[in-house]
Amino acid sequence: MKRYLLTPGPVTIPPEIALKEALPIFHHRTDEFAMIYKNIAKGLKYVFQTENEVYVLAASGTGAMEMAVANLLSMGDKIIVASCGNFGDRWAEIARGYGIEVISASVRWGKTIKPAEVERALKENPDVKAVYTTFTETSTGVANDIKAIGGIVSKTNAVLVVDAISGLVGQEFRTDEWKVDAVISASQKGFMLAPGLAFITLNGKAWELVDASKIPKFYFDIKKYKKFYAAGETPFTPPLTLITALQESVRLIEERGLKNIWNDCKLLAKATRAAMKALGLELFSEVPCEIVTSASVPVDIGVKIVKTLREKYGVSIAGGQGDLKGRIIRFAHLGCIGKADLLAGFTCLEMVLIELGVKIKKGKAAAAVEEILLRT
Ligand SMILES: Cc1ncc(COP(=O)(O)O)c(C=O)c1O
Structure with a gap:
């Protein structure tokens, strides 16, 4: 049938991308890989609408969520989670798993986050390190006003971390212009790829938190990804078929x-x-x-x-x-x-x-x- x-998500993979996924794999510590990775790096900046580096990791979207918690915080830190559904709630679950105190600016499933609530929570808790929220809450089909939230959070010392796993590519999202400090996404939605790749980008304000973070980590240590990025490499063996297909995905997005x-x-x-x-x-x-x-x-x-x-x-x-x-x-x-x-x-x-x-x-x-x- x-x-x-x-x-x-997962979504249908267009034939142009599926064909790339079928190509033979090659070795990744090569000029061939570096050229592809550098091409992708440029394209991802366009897709995320950012001047900052976007790192690619072998993980589902939740891996990038975990990276955005484990690299920006330390045990005992306080954050605000503004959730309106299942995936927003996941931020709180991950954070609590790392011993982070979570303050809620959440709304009932089906409702949209109220930027004024985020503002109030920030005023009442001036010591929070970050606000974690979701762009398009896939579990309820709700869009959140990230531009408004970005305007509020940028006036404080906290960083804004946004899960744009499902909304990136399909709905207007502007990382730098909307003052979003950290954004994550994944391959199996707007990128039209098979599941397996996740993405993360941070600005300077978020990197300051990375430098202060004391949570132990290894595979998801973003500093490793940054170090290898400059040479057009990933720290660990990348899923080569998905990377080759990502190049085509980014090309198709740029073309349209x-x-x-x-x-x-x-x-x-x-x-x-x-x-x-x-x-x-x-x-x-x-x-x-x-x-x-x-x-x-x-x-x-x-x-x-x-x-x-x-x-x-x-x-x-x-x-x-x-x-x-x-x-x-x-x-x-x-x-x-x-x-x-x-x-x-x-x-x-x-x-x-x-x-x-x-x-x-x-x-x-x-x-x-x-x-x-x-x-x-
Ligand atoms: C908004 C959002 N966040 C997080 C996730 C979790 O991503 P994954 O299942 O790739 O780990 C999804 C997946 O549907 C999602 O749509």
Whole structure:
């Protein structure tokens, strides 16, 4: 059965990138590797919209999250975590694991972080070392106003650390301009690669914390990555197939241009929201992001919708995580998901809802998508 991967990561890998992943591997302590790595380094600065170095590590996104905690802090330090979902909560879990005191500026899942809350928490706790938050909270489909938070945190001694794992590439994000001190991301979302690579960039303010950090570390010691970066190398054996593919990913992103990609996702997000509403489903997020849309579904059929869609029609969407399991569905529109994928996905979703007893008139979802697409 043909598969449609409409999940917010991993995403479908375009053929240009998949072909690179199939090339024979080569040795990494060579000029050949250094040239590729230097090319990638330049491209990543564009993707992250930063003048600072972006390091590549062999890990899933959570590895970069752990790196951003273990390298910036010391046991007993205090941080603010502004979370609005499962992945935001992960910052607090990692930090507590390292003996860090966590102050919450979090909101209920589905809501967006309130920059004023972050400001208040910073005023009440002038000794915090950092604020950790999430750009697009994939578990709820919420976008956070990182620009506003950056403006607030930059006026204090604390650094702002942002998880842009799912939102980078697909939604406007400007590391330097928005005064974000540390950003992390991963390969299996906007980069359209297989899972396995993570990225991290720090500015000078964040590096000051690195120099003061006393947490013991080895594989995730960012100073090692910095040292090898200058020579076009990574400290440990890199996943060469993914690195070769990353070069192609960055090339494709540069070729299409970030602004065009942001607009592409925006259009698909608009059509997705319209289709959800046409199916009688209420949007779950207070401020929906541009890379995934979540909607509430009847709890008695929530899990069945995702399973039936995948097993009967080959269409994978995501369900809810944690307490939201069975209560929401999440439909992605990032990477190489296109207009026709939306039409196919929503037509099948509509059929599954009808099969599960939801009263909807046939053709509503596709008509809503068409309406948006025909207007642009
Ligand atoms: C916003 C966000 N943060 C963190 C993660 C965790 O990344 P990984 O599963 O690659 O470790 C994800 C994965 O979906 C994510 O979307």
